[in-house]
Structure formats: C-alpha cells, structure tokens
Amino acid sequence: MTVHIGSTPVGAGHPAYVIAEIGLNHNGDVELAKRLIDVAADAGAQAVKFQKRTPEISTPEHMRDVPRDTPWGTMTYLEYRYWVEFDREQYVEIGDYATMRGLHWFASPWDVPAAEFLEDLNVVAHKVASASVTDHQLLRSLASTGKPIILSTGMSTYEQIDAAVDILGTEYLVILHATSTYPLPPEEANLRMIPTLQERYPGVPVGYSGHERGLQISLAAVTLGAVMVERHITLDRAMWGSDHAASLEPTGLEHLVRDIRIIEEALGDGVKRVMPGELAPQAKLRRVTV
Numbered sequence: 001m002t003v004h005i006g007s008t009p010v011g012a013g014h015p016a017y018v019i020a021e022i023g024l025n026h027n028g029d030v031e032l033a034k035r036l037i038d039v040a041a042d043a044g045a046q047a048v049k050f051q052k053r054t055p056e057i058s059t060p061e062h063m064r065d066v067p068r069d070t071p072w073g074t075m076t077y078l079e080y081r082y083w084v085e086f087d088r089e090q091y092v093e094i095g096d097y098a099t100m101r102g103l104h105w106f107a108s109p110w111d112v113p114a115a116e117f118l119e120d121l122n123v124v125a126h127k128v129a130s131a132s133v134t135d136h137q138l139l140r141s142l143a144s145t146g147k148p149i150i151l152s153t154g155m156s157t158y159e160q161i162d163a164a165v166d167i168l169g170t171e172y173l174v175i176l177h178a179t180s181t182y183p184l185p186p187e188e189a190n191l192r193m194i195p196t197l198q199e200r201y202p203g204v205p206v207g208y209s210g211h212e213r214g215l216q217i218s219l220a221a222v223t224l225g226a227v228m229v230e231r232h233i234t235l236d237r238a239m240w241g242s243d244h245a246a247s248l249e250p251t252g253l254e255h256l257v258r259d260i261r262i263i264e265e266a267l268g269d270g271v272k273r274v275m276p277g278e279l280a281p282q283a284k285l286r287r288v289t290v
Contacts, residue, residue, distance in 0.1 A: 002205070005124055005125050008104070014227065018228075018256070018257055019048070019229070020040035022049065025244060027239070027240070028086070037101055041101035043253040044257040049108065050108075052091075054110075055085065057110075057113065064076060107123065107126075110132060110138075111135075124147070126142045126147055127149075129152055139164055143169060149168050153175060174204070174207060174227075175197055175201060175204055177194050177209070178209040182245070183211055183246040184213075184246065194208060195224060205227045206226065215252065215256050215259060222264065231248050232247035
C-alpha cells in the first residue's frame with residue numbers, strides 16, 4: 001500500500017521519505033527554526049516536523065510547577081512550555097518558509113486543540129508522538145481529518161498499538177518503529193520490529209523514528225525495509241534543550257540522506273542477473289562456459 005503525503009508517495013518501491021524533526025529544537029525562535037528548515041532542505045529531506053501543544057492541557061499536572069533552569073531564567077515547567085510554543089502567526093511564517101524551500105511541514109499535536117490548530121493551517125499530514133498512542137480522544141480527532149497519519153510506537157505494547165490502529169484505520173496510515181530512549185543505545189533499538197510490524201499490519205507502510213547518536217541504526221532500518229526515516233535535527237548538539245543531544249547536526253543529516261539513497265540503489269530488486277560491469281571480468285577470468 002502507498003500513502004501520499006502531498007504528492008509524494010510513501011511505501012515499498014518508493015524512495016524513503018525523510019523527515020527532519022525540528023521539534024522544540026528551535027527554542028522558541030522563529031529565525032532558528034528557519035535555519036533548521038534550511039538544513040533540512042539543503043540535505044535533501046522531504047519534510048520538517050514540529051511539535052504543537054496547548055500547555056495547560058498537555059502538561060502533566062505533577063510537572064507543571066517543577067522549576068526549570070533555562071537560558072531565559074528559572075521558570076516553572078508550564079511557563080517553559082508556553083515560552084517555546086509558536087503562535088499562529090509564527091507557524092504561518094515558518095510553514096510558508098518550509099513550503100518555499102520545497103518541504104512538507106507538519107507537527108505532532110499533543111492535544112485536541114493543538115490538532116485543530118494545525119488543521120486550521122491545512123498541514124499535509126499529522127504525526128502521533130509515541131507519548132500520545134494511548135490518547136484515544138486525540139486519535140479520533142486526527143482520524144476525522146482524513147489526512148495521512150504517521151504513528152510512532154515507542155513505549156507502547158502491541159495491545160496499545162492495535163487499539164490506536166483500530167481508531168486511525170489503515171488507509172492513510174504510516175507506522176514508525178521507535179524506542180523512546182534519548183539518546184537511544186544500540187541494544188534498545190530492536191530494529192527487527194520493522195519486519196514484525198510489516199507482518200502484523202499487512203499493507204501498512206512501516207518506517208523508523210530514531211533517537212540514537214550517529215547514522216548506523218537509521219541506515220540499518222532502511223536495509224530492513226523502513227520506507228520513512230525521522231530524525232531530530234539541531235545546529236549544535238551542545239545547545240540547551242532536552243532533544244539536542246539525540247539530534248543530527250547539519251552534516252549528519254546530509255550524510256544520512258546521501259547514504260539512504262546509496263543503500264536504496266544498492267539493494268536492487270533481488271533478481272539474479274549478470275551485471276554489465278561483470279561482462280569484461282567474465283570474458284577474462286572464466287575458463288569453462290556452459
């Protein structure tokens with residue numbers, strides 16, 4: 001099955017769809033967000049993704065008053081969540097900029113008002129964060145849009161994923177294998193879940209959302225059949241913020257996209273044939289012909 005995000009097909013037989021997740025790595029700064037959009041476009045990604053919250057709804061009660069030291073001073077966790085949220089005017093600005101750079105853009109809504117906010121901006125798709133797999137109210141709201149839904153599956157059981165898929169349906173669904181450890185150690189990557197998810201949800205495109213350092217695990221995911229790859233990006237992993245350390249810097253993203261395309265070309269079609277480059281060695285080296 002193929003799912004179209006905008007006019008771009010996602011599924012087996014198509015180039016892997018690469019999402020550069022900006023998330024909250026813009027630190028509430030529109031100009032920084034634009035620089036990250038440039039990084040994604042220059043590297044050859046197909047999309048950039050953000051996160052959208054209504055802080056008074058999506059912030060857990062027990063976290064709201066926890067103090068957070070930030071570059072802008074000490075504030076409560078709830079105040080910090082407000083600080084880094086873009087408003088409608090800012091989203092219009094960065095969305096237009098992403099479109100101008102030839103990228104799709106969308107976000108992970110963390111609550112129903114956030115989903116409605118993004119629908120009002122006419123995003124091409126919606127992303128369900130791993131943390132939201134069990135938020136059935138949010139899933140029903142997203143399913144009602146009729147748009148492609150990308151479902152991450154970190155920190156979730158089969159039963160929880162099954163329930164989410166039942167709500168979302170499979171016609172416009174892409175499922176991403178993910179492990180919600182930041183940064184992700186190799187022993188927790190469990191990449192064989194990619195073919196497992198392909199078997200469990202026949203016909204549904206399956207991809208990979210990675211939080212590891214480096215490129216190897218994401219590239220291995222492509223060799224196992226991932227048709228979408230999502231990675232966080234940053235200008236500098238040493239920047240302040242919770243996701244920067246598990247993000248790719250500009251050169252890393254460029255190399256990821258480059259190497260994905262090389263792997264896709266190298267995988268071939270699985271049909272044995274004598275390749276053009278083998279003809280000269282064959283004529284020179286093979287003594288017995290049959």
